[in-house]
Amino acid sequence: GCPFGFSGGLEDAEGGVQGAGRRLQQAGCNINTLAQQAVTNPFVPANPAQGQVDNYIKEVAWKVFQTGYPGFVPGLYKNGVLNTKVPLGGLLRLSFHDAGPFNKAAGKGGANGSLRFELGVRPNTNKNIIDAAGLCDRWRTMINNALAADPKVPKGVQISYADVYQLIGAAVVVAAGGPTKAQIYDPLPIGRRDATVADNVAQMPGGGISWDNLACLFLTNGYSLEELVALSGAHELGFRQDRTTPMTANPNSFTNEYFTAVINGNRNLFNSDRVLWGNHARSDAAVQSFANNKGVFFSAFAKASCSGCGAS
Numbered sequence: 001g002c003p004f005g006f007s008g009g010l011e012d013a014e015g016g017v018q019g020a021g022r023r024l025q026q027a028g029c030n031i032n033t034l035a036q037q038a039v040t041n042p043f044v045p046a047n048p049a050q051g052q053v054d055n056y057i058k059e060v061a062w063k064v065f066q067t068g069y070p071g072f073v074p075g076l077y078k079n080g081v082l083n084t085k086v087p088l089g090g091l092l093r094l095s096f097h098d099a100g101p102f103n104k105a106a107g108k109g110g111a112n113g114s115l116r117f118e119l120g121v122r123p124n125t126n127k128n129i130i131d132a133a134g135l136c137d138r139w140r141t142m143i144n145n146a147l148a149a150d151p152k153v154p155k156g157v158q159i160s161y162a163d164v165y166q167l168i169g170a171a172v173v174v175a176a177g178g179p180t181k182a183q184i185y186d187p188l189p190i191g192r193r194d195a196t197v198a199d200n201v202a203q204m205p206g207g208g209i210s211w212d213n214l215a216c217l218f219l220t221n222g223y224s225l226e227e228l229v230a231l232s233g234a235h236e237l238g239f240r241q242d243r244t245t246p247m248t249a250n251p252n253s254f255t256n257e258y259f260t261a262v263i264n265g266n267r268n269l270f271n272s273d274r275v276l277w278g279n280h281a282r283s284d285a286a287v288q289s290f291a292n293n294k295g296v297f298f299s300a301f302a303k304a305s306c307s308g309c310g311a312s
């Protein structure tokens with residue numbers, strides 16, 4: 001799986017997801033049956049020839065993300081300290097929102113860079129996502145300038161928006177104290193081709209989604225309930241719509257506090273978070289084990305983010 005790549009949920013004018021939920025139920029989603037299926041969302045690089053320099057490109061990108069261009073473009077760190085002025089939550093959410101409008105059955109959408117055409121459309125009108133996308137533009141330009149000037153990189157090789165959008169999510173998680181670079185950034189494949197038009201972002205789930213609709217949404221797109229729980233742990237980072245209410249006690253720190261908040265039914269979380277507890281034995285077991293052990297959560301989050309992420 002990948003955070004990053006599913007279809008379904010329809011955010012309607014009220015911020016709900018009722019329409020999509022109804023469609024999934026009509027399609028006969030059976031949570032228990034689907035939960036038994038193996039999870040496979042294979043990643044197919046758009047440009048296999050680029051493969052030899054992928055890791056090198058990712059290191060160039062990593063350096064750019066860390067420091068930006070001091071004085072001109074901010075980085076995840078400033079003077080060696082985590083730069084909480086960059087929208088850390090927005091950057092992680094952006095990874096999800098580029099990949100989220102994925103339709104497994106149709107093989108369309110996904111992590112394809114289309115987010116840059118979707119910033120005027122709810123739910124991507126969120127200020128943090130827009131700021132995050134602006135930063136990604138600037139980092140991408142810096143990365144591509146560095147690649148163009150580097151004799152080790154074949155002429156014409158560039159990084160796509162789609163790759164930048166996925167890599168930055170992983171880089172933010174590492175910077176905020178989550179899984180290590182070796183766990184989550186290094187295994188991320190690149191080579192995604194950029195879409196030239198928007199995906200249908202009306203498919204993104206809203207915070208008010210019910211358990212049945214949420215579980216069906218992820219399961220029908222090839223994710224396990226354990227992956228749904230792990231990926232939801234992204235709400236460890238960041239702020240709610242008002243941009244001041246943190247979702248967990250430490251919104252700039254990626255740890256496993258989120259899962260204790262889920263068990264306690266913390267009101268700063270969304271319905272989509274709270275329903276991960278008390279609805280299914282498998283999701284309950286995942287929430288409990290992630291709450292008990294940060295390392296178990298980090299491995300599960302990294303694994304769910306790293307395999308897959310296939311685009312268009």
Ligand code: HEM
Binds near residue numbers: 090128
């Ligand atoms: C499971 C279904 C999910 C739902 C229903 C959901 C919904 C939401 C909503 C409604 C917000 C607040 C937006 C706002 O107030 O403007 C939010 C914030 C956020 N989401 Fe999710 N989300 C989900 C999964 C994910 C995943 C898989 C990731 C990344 C891996 C993610 C990352 C984030 C982050 C980091 C924020 C904070 C953004 C900030 O600080 O600006 N979410 N999410």
